[in-house]
Amino acid sequence: MSGRRGASDERGRLVSDPFGYRVTGGGAVIVLRGGRAVMTVGGRDAAKLAAALERADDDGAQHLLARASGHYRQGNERG
Numbered sequence: 001m002s003g004r005r006g007a008s009d010e011r012g013r014l015v016s017d018p019f020g021y022r023v024t025g026g027g028a029v030i031v032l033r034g035g036r037a038v039m040t041v042g043g044r045d046a047a048k049l050a051a052a053l054e055r056a057d058d059d060g061a062q063h064l065l066a067r068a069s070g071h072y073r074q075g076n077e078r079g
Contacts, residue, residue, distance in 0.1 A: 017033065017034060018033075018062055019031060019032065019033050019038075019061075019062055019065035019066060019069065020032035020033070020035075020065075021053065021061075021065055023046075023050050027042075027046055027047060027050070028040050028041065028042045028046050029041045029042075029046045029049050029050050029053075029068070031065050031068055031069045033069070038069050039068070039069050039070075041068055045068075049064065049068055052064055053065075
């Protein structure tokens with residue numbers, strides 16, 4: 001396991017409740033969590049995200065999807 005996980009996912013939420021995604025025929029990326037769509041990324045951002053997801057391993061894909069959805073903590077935030 002990567003050392004990054006501890007810093008950015010210290011509660012293990014990306015393991016216990018992982019993100020999923022689907023790329024539509026039009027090129028949009030639908031970000032899923034718990035089997036439900038949480039957001040859709042379109043346009044150039046979707047193309048970049050889809051390409052990055054193809055290159056990423058499972059842990060990397062989880063971090064990419066968390067960032068894209070806004071469910072990402074930098075570690076210096078409280079709450």
